[in-house]
Amino acid sequence: MSILFKITTLLLSFFLSLSYGQITHPKASPATSIMQEVGLAKISIQYSRPAARGRAIFGGIVPYGRIWRVGANESTKITVDTDMEILGKLLPMGIYALYAFPEKEEWQIAFHTNISHWGDGRKRYNPAEDLFRITVKPESIPYHQENFLMAFDSITHNTTNLNLIWASTKVTIPIKVDTDTQMELEIAKQLKENPTAQTYYEAARYLQEQGKDFERALAYLDKALELGGETYYFYRVKSLVEAELGNFKGAIASAKKSLKIASELGKDEFVRMNEKNIKKWQTLSQNN
Structure with missing residues (x-):
């Protein structure tokens, strides 16, 4: 048996042991996706759902004034299959990363054209790559939302609200379709x-x-x-x-x-x- 064959066999065994030794474990912030029809259009969102677990959320683990990925893990993606309007701004058909900049009195929501960043992109995030930002006001809700939730409500043939809800806070993004x-x-x-x-x-x-x-x-x-x-x-x-x-x-x-x-x-x-x-x-x- 040649030395080369022995070395190859040992390396193969080593890499196989690494592969079999990996454990697939549940994520602390599980991924999910939602899809909503609005008239003839469709809106899809892929995001992860972190839990509060007794922590202070906005102004706490989500600091004020800093970019937030609107969820956890990968950046949150929103896909629209036709042109839409959000607070007077055109959202063309396509896929966007959704980011937020929470403050106590108001939030900025960014529809970002670069969808390649992991999470919020950290130092690689470039505001020049925002398609646009909107400003919305957070409101308090009379119940506790344990896992971060994105949900559509107030749906008509032409409109819907995208609600971002976590802990005792809700932010609403109005969307229009022609x-x-x-x-x-x-x-x-x-x-x-x-x-x-x-x-x-x-x-x-x-x-x-x-x-x-x-x-x-x-x-x-x-x-x-x-x-x-x-x-x-x-x-x-x-x-x-x-x-x-x-x-x-x-x-x-x-x-x-x-x-x-x-x-x-x-x-x-x-x-x-x-x-x-x-x-x-x-x-x-x-x-x-």
Whole structure:
């Protein structure tokens, strides 16, 4: 057996022992990810969740006036699949590192274009690589949040709030999406190509939910009923649109048709919703 072979064997055994000797252990600040749809857009966040463990947090283990990675371990990443707006500033589609500069009275939040840093980047962090910063005010919450939490709330077709919550502090980042422009393009595209009853219904339902262009929504619903026949949900939305237009008698008639079909199909929830609206609109009709 050659000396070279012996040396190679010994080295291989050594490196294998190192590999097998490593222990995979749970992280003190476990990683997580969240994804939220806002209209047609998606926002994704990857971050880690440190625990308070009885420590003072802001002004303590997270010092005031110094960069914070908004979590632990790797830098927190936020991904947006379309252009968005945050307090009047454009956030283009892409991936960004999210940093914070907490102070007692206000925080700066940085959307940073360099996503290669570990954690907050320390001395390698360069403010010139911020896409932009916003200023938000922290607020106290009436409960204790043990693990740092990022969560979306107050979600509409066009807006959401991203909340940063830890210990007794919450910071809110408002986000806007131009869903209306996207939807108008989508409606025009689908109605041009090969529209079905469902196409007209979904277009009308979007307009009704957004509280706009009710005359156009009513025309779409009439087309949906013409192409697809009578359904409880077509008539349900039609009744809501007619009520918005002040046509309470028409709304009552549509709601009664929706109620009858829903009752036959065992759709109890729609029966109750229609009954409630019929009663309300009968009162409004009498008052007018």
